[in-house]
Amino acid sequence: MRRAALPVLIAITLAVGCTRAHYRKSADRAAYPIVADREALGPGYGIGRLQLEPPPGSRLADPFNPDHPPKPPDDRAAGALMDHPYKFHGSRWWGKDGHTDLIEPVGWEAALAPDDRGTVYLNQNKSAEVALLNSREYQTALEDVYLSALSLTLNRFEFDLRWFGRNATAFNHAGLPEPNGSSTLTSNSDLGFNRNFAAGGQLLIDFANSIVYTSTGDNPQVRSNLLFNLTQPLLRNFGRKVRLEGLTQSERDVLYAVRDFARFRKSFYVSVAVQSGGYLDLLLAVQTLRNSEANLKRQEETYRLYAELFRGGRASVVEVDQFYQSFQGARQDVLNTRVALEGAKDQFKLVLGLPPRLPIELDVTPLDPFVLTDPKLEQLRDDLEAFQRARLQELDAPPSVEVLRRVFTALRDLAKNGPSAVTSAGADLDAFGRQLDHPARPTDDPEQRARDRATYTALKTALTEEAADLEKATARIERDAAGVTEETRKAAWEASVEGAKLFLTALDGVIAVQTQARIYRIELPEVNVSQGPALAFAKENRLDLQNRLGQATDAWRKVTVAANALRGGVDVVASANLTTDPERNQPLRFSSELSTYTVGLQFDGPLNRVAERNAYRLSLITYQRAKRSVVELSDRIEFQIRQDIRELERTRASFAIARQQVLSAARQYENSRLNLIGPKDRRTANDSTTLALIQALSALQAARNALAANFVLFEQRRLQLLLDLEELQLDDRGFPTNAAPRSPDRPGPAAPAPAPRAGAPGP
Incomplete structure (x- = not known):
């Protein structure tokens, strides 16, 4: 019986396996280097933080043991179904790792460095930093890269030695109780490995051992087999083109995922720091509120002056009423603008991964020119x-x-x-x-x-x-x-x-x-970009176009793979079964007399290939679609860049027009104001003066809003051009290293520049 105890113990050990932490860390050791290797393939493939788990200061961090997390708070109705599924009592062991009422960690706000009132101060770079730390969208995209690498590890493992170990031990009793009946203890064990070859062959080596004990007291029966089995296709499923296709595709998919994430990371920065709904857009809302408040202040001052003039008999009740209505309209405009700003702030917090209840204060120094x-x-x-x-x-x-x-x-x-x-x-x-x-x-x-x-x-x-x-x-x-x-x-x-x-x-x-x-x-930054060199640069460097080209080649390869499935099957099969003499009980002494050897051919005629035919025809169509997709994206890139350049030129012209409108509106207001408060030889207070003042104030506010809007819009489109050119480069922190598109007479990628100063109106 002692001989049977050893295989049983080995089987229990193998069944239990290693700890959860061992397998988690093993997955990380396999996946992280794959992603790092892909990053090293190109200068624009950097993805920044590679560690999957968020840092401790993140709202997304998990303070508990990742392999044995406590039971989180559950929905009450759903929890009842977990405790009593159908007519059964649920497991009592669900809470063996403890319980917690937390979904997010306690005290994560401290990493934001709030002031004594709990207010968080944000500038452009701080906003991007907070978003990279707390954004759920960013964390999910990073996990997708990791999962693509994790999937590749399984494809690679398919061509490694795949060991297996099995044991089946059974006790059987027949007849009357002892000593009249008979009992048998049987233990069957297998140890071996599979190996797949790049040309399509498969090798199986299996050492099988069987031990039988009986209650009669006879010596145990021990028998071993050493099995070798090799299969090599010659037509269908033959060759590296076919057999390595899954591995090849998975290797390339990880590269695509890294490129997609590298581009997503740039887009993420632009959306947080500059684009609509981002930090710069918030500053525009702040400036719009400032303009509304300045207009309200002028309206109130002028209304108070009209009220005093009315008391002195130098202004009519109609003039006072006209300005009172204008004053109340300005108050309503401030209320509306302030509510819109607070709503935009809350929406921005969601982008950053922060709760809307968290008070924030923006660094408004970029608005100093206004x-x-x-x-x-x-x-x-x-x-x-x-x-x-x-x-x-x-x-x-x-x-x-x-x-x-x-x-x-x-x-x-x-x-x-x-x-x-x-x-x-x-x-x-x-x-x-x-x-x-x-x-x-x-x-x-x-x-x-x-x-x-x-x-x-x-x-x-x-x-x-x-x-x-x-x-x-x-x-x-x-x-x-x-x-x-x-x-x-x-x-x-x-x-x-x-x-x-x-x-x-x-x-x-x-x-x-x-x-x-x-x-x-107030000036706009200079952008010197020529359309021809810009298009050539983008088509050479756009990561999504590189992926689309690779995917077209993927579709081209799959035509060959699908065509291979149309062929007949001819496989060479060879096997050897070395066995021991069961009467000698010597598990490693194989007997040539009892061993068998087999070699032969297996043929499967291509008489039924309808499914394979359809798959082949589909592969041809898919390839043509993939080529069209490359052309479509290439054309779209041309459209984007041409549109970006046109929009930049239009916005620059609109900014110049808005500046002239502000100047004109300011002069009109000062002239109308002079007619009201100036010396006697200049003062002509009457209905026309009142209407002129109201119109001048309205025009001045609209012109100032337009000037700020065009300033921000130009910066947004300038960053969009950088993104569409694939020239926006980020450092490991996620901040831009280049501040402007490459000049057409300076070949090669833009030279790195220091990250923008905190609060600058753009990178």
């Missing part, structure tokens, strides 16, 4: 308007001398800021002038450059005149302040009102100069 007025100048104008409204409230009862002196002191303090206002505007105007000194670019319009230079000259003259007006207004305020007496109380009050108007009018002129200079300073 701040068209120095905040200090804006505050100075607000203070002057508040001063003016306060004076209008004193229309029926001029204040005392003491109050008037304090009024003039406040006005003088405001007027002291005049030189700094001129300096601020002059700095922007000088920067605009230096910009005009840059050499002309191929895409520049000579006529537009001449107009811009003329505008610069006119602005320089205007700033000099407004500076002089500020000095005059300041001097007048000083003179009027010194003449305040009880006898001149009413005249002094009127002088304070008129002095504030003169200074405010000159300040508006300074702000108008600064606004126009800053508008001109």
Whole structure:
């Protein structure tokens, strides 16, 4: 019986096998190198993080033992069916690894570095980093690459030695109980391997051992067989073309998967950082809200001024009502824009893999070019308007001398800021002038450059005149302040009102100069791409086109494989069965007298090949479709790039038009405002002035929105061109290493450049 115990013990050990962790790690050791090998085949095949399990700081991380995870929270109704399937009691061992109420790890938000209020600050690169860490879409795509490599390991294993070990042990009793009956213990064991060959042959080697014990006490019967079996096709299923097809396809599929993921990774960055719904799109929504809030502020200030003018009898109720309606419309616009921004933020959080409840705050420094007025100048104008409204409230009862002196002191303090206002505007105007000194670019319009230079000259003259007006207004305020007496109380009050108007009018002129200079300073990045070299570069480097070419070759190979199945079957079969003498009980002493050897041919005539015929015809059609698919994608790439270049050119032109519209709308607003608040010789408050102000404010808001939209749209299309050219390259972190398309006169791929600074409006 001891001899039977050994094969039984071996069988139990083999049946139990290794641990779950051993097999998981074994799969990783086989799959990861395959993916790494494919990455090394091309410069654009990098996929970044290769490790399948998300890092600990990810929301997708699993803090539990991956091989023995605890039971997760279950749906109550479905859980009842797990505990009592049909009429049975469910297993009591489902919870042997414990229970958890968690689906996502606790404290994953700490990796986002929130502030004390729990708010997460995001810039462009931080957004991409968070998405790579927490995006479910990205993790699923990475797992697909791993699964393709894992599938290949099975195809490779098919051509390795495939060992097997089996044992069957049975106890049999017949007749009456002992000692009258008879009992038999039989143990049959097999140990061997299969091997497939590249030309289609198959080899089987099997060592079989049988041990029989009986209750009669006789010596056990031991018998062994050593079986060799070789099959080699000669027609059907013969040759490396046919037999290696599955392995070849699987090897190429992993390369396709790596390329697809490398391209997905680039598209993922562009969608998160730039494209519609991405970070840059959020910044556009922020700028739109800023424009709406600025319009609301101007509407409210002007409405308050109209209300004071109405009290003094210098504005009609119709004018007040008209501006009140416009003011309420601006309030509604701010509400709508703010709700749209918050909805866009929540949608962006979903893209990043974050819960919508998580508060985020965006780095808005890329919007600095759209701040068209120095905040200090804006505050100075607000203070002057508040001063003016306060004076209008004193229309029926001029204040005392003491109050008037304090009024003039406040006005003088405001007027002291005049030189700094001129300096601020002059700095922007000088920067605009230096910009005009840059050499002309191929895409520049000579006529537009001449107009811009003329505008610069006119602005320089205007700033000099407004500076002089500020000095005059300041001097007048000083003179009027010194003449305040009880006898001149009413005249002094009127002088304070008129002095504030003169200074405010000159300040508006300074702000108008600064606004126009800053508008001109907003420029789009240069993109020098020629259509011919761009198309050639894309067709040589597009990863999806490379895959499509490979898939056409796959379809071409399968024509040969399908044609092989039409042939008759002729197989050479050889076998040898070496056996031992059962009477000697010597399991390794094979007897030549009892051994058998066989060799022969097996023939299967091609008399029924309807299914194979159809498969062959299908392979021919599939190949033609694959070729057409290559041509179709090649044409689509041409269309994409031609469209990208056209759209870039159109967006650049639209941006220039929007800039001129902002300039025109700003001038119209300043002129209409001057008609309302300017000196007596310029003021003509009436219905036409009110309508002109309302229209100018509406046009200015629309033009500013259009300018920002075209700026963002150009950046989105510029990145789309990089993506369509397959020239966008990412580093291991997932950030771009090149900032612009390759110049047509610089052959080869773009030289790597540092990653963009955090918060830049594009890579």
